[in-house]
Amino acid sequence: MSVHLISAAEAMAKLDQFDAILDARSEGEHAEDHLPGAESWPSLNNEERIRVGTLYKQVSPFEAQKIGAALVAKNIAHHIETRVMDKPKNWQPLIYCWRGGKRSNSLALILGQIGFKVHLIEGGYKAFRKAVMEDTPRQAQRLQFQVLCGPTGSGKTRLLHALTQQGAQVLDLEGIACHRSSVLGLIPGQDQPTQKAFDTQVWNALRRFDSALPVYVEAESKKVGNLTVPAELMNAMRASPCIRVDLSLENRVNLLLEDYAFFTQNKAFFIDRLERLVALRGKAVVDGWKDQIERGEMREVVADLLSRHYDPGYETSTGNNFVQFGQATVIAPASHALDDMHAAAAKLRQAQG
Secondary structure (H helix, E strand, O other): OOEEEEOHHHHHHOHHHOOEEEEOOOHHHHHHOOOOOOEEOOOOOHHHHHHHHHHHHHOOHHHHHHHHHHHHHHHHHHHHHHHHOOOOOOOOEEEEOOOOOHHHHHHHHHHHHHOOOEEEEOOHHHHHHHHHHHHHHHHHHOOEEEEEEOOOOOOHHHHHHHHHHOOOEEEOHHHHHOEOOOOOOEOOOOOOOOHHHHHHHHHHHHHHOOOOOEEEEEOOOOEEOOEEOOHHHHHHHHOOOEEEEOOOHHHHHHHHHHHOHHHHHOHHHHHHHHHHHHHHHOHHHHHHHHHHHHOOOHHHHHHHHHHHHHOOOHHHHHHHHOOOHHHOEEEOOOOOOHHHHHHHHHHHHHHOO
């Protein structure tokens, strides 16, 4: 038998060295959060886990253990028949469950007895989660952030994407969060990840960056939609050099009409999101925007949203939160077009060496 017990910290340091990462928890637990790249190999599925847990509480631990053992044996046999037969002898998986208990130990034991070199996380996902929360501050502190600032519609996200395509290091918090920030940032048809999954994905991105090179990130508030940016990362960003993206109002409106086309294509959704601004802008103003939307005056609504809702107070708020905003490097794309954003990204990278 070849089963090696390792700490969560050691597993995280060697994460890319394993041939597979197997999550022995239920599919529901896996969906909430999992190790980066982990596959769902449940020893007990959602319904079975509830059944065994109910037996444990209402009948007896012994009866629950018997039923649980039968179900785990059946499920592991299925995994072996359908997912293991093509694996070579030198295949090395990393296995975990919730706390490093029977679900992962059972799977590890059988794979180890087959002859595979198996690594098992001591303490399971719970230990991994704790280690992620402890390691994220260290990862944030070792990196050199360059923070893209600019009012709504100035092209920060497009510039980030251009930088990514040119090989720069980019932390796309809105991409990870599946949200474009602000009250209108919800993307239809896309659910935000859980807070735990967001934390894991942020940590996974940070750990891969080269500390000798800059990491470009968009200026964000503490929350992106319903998700909270790790405090230590937020502090590091707010203390970092800033890059101000300047774009004309006309180009900002054009960009927003393109990137938020789902609003113009779904008036009801747009109106629903605007309802959330009544407390800030008043019913009369929001009702005026709703009337314009019904008349198809999308350009006018977007321009008015910028001038009345997004732009007022932007300079003061950003200056208060990002201490180097006053000394920001200015980058001014010729337009909102993708080619001009790529040209601006190339110019920015050249200027920064």
